[in-house]
Amino acid sequence: MRLCIFGVGAVGGLLAAHLAAGGADVRLVARGPQLAAIRASGLRLIKPDGETLHVHPPATDDARDLGRQDAVFLCVKAHAQPAAADAMEPLLGPRTR
Numbered sequence: 001m002r003l004c005i006f007g008v009g010a011v012g013g014l015l016a017a018h019l020a021a022g023g024a025d026v027r028l029v030a031r032g033p034q035l036a037a038i039r040a041s042g043l044r045l046i047k048p049d050g051e052t053l054h055v056h057p058p059a060t061d062d063a064r065d066l067g068r069q070d071a072v073f074l075c076v077k078a079h080a081q082p083a084a085a086d087a088m089e090p091l092l093g094p095r096t097r
Contacts, residue, residue: 012075
């Protein structure tokens with residue numbers, strides 16, 4: 001199952017790190033400094049118990065690079081949702097959740 005996290009801030013990053021660490025096929029859509037950091041160093045999540053998850057999922061700022069996904073998690077702030085809806089279109093197929 002191909003999963004996409006669209007918006008990799010605090011919530012999207014947490015979700016992506018856990019899914020990828022669990023072996024899911026996760027791809028990310030991010031922008032700006034977040035995208036640059038993910039490409040350079042991956043995602044690192046330090047859990048409250050001190051355990052660290054460090055994953056390196058593919059990341060882009062253009063959903064067209066990823067193709068259709070089985071499920072897309074929209075993790076952007078409310079004011080960014082209208083623009084995200086248009087940008088997500090390449091990820092969506094007839095059976096995408």
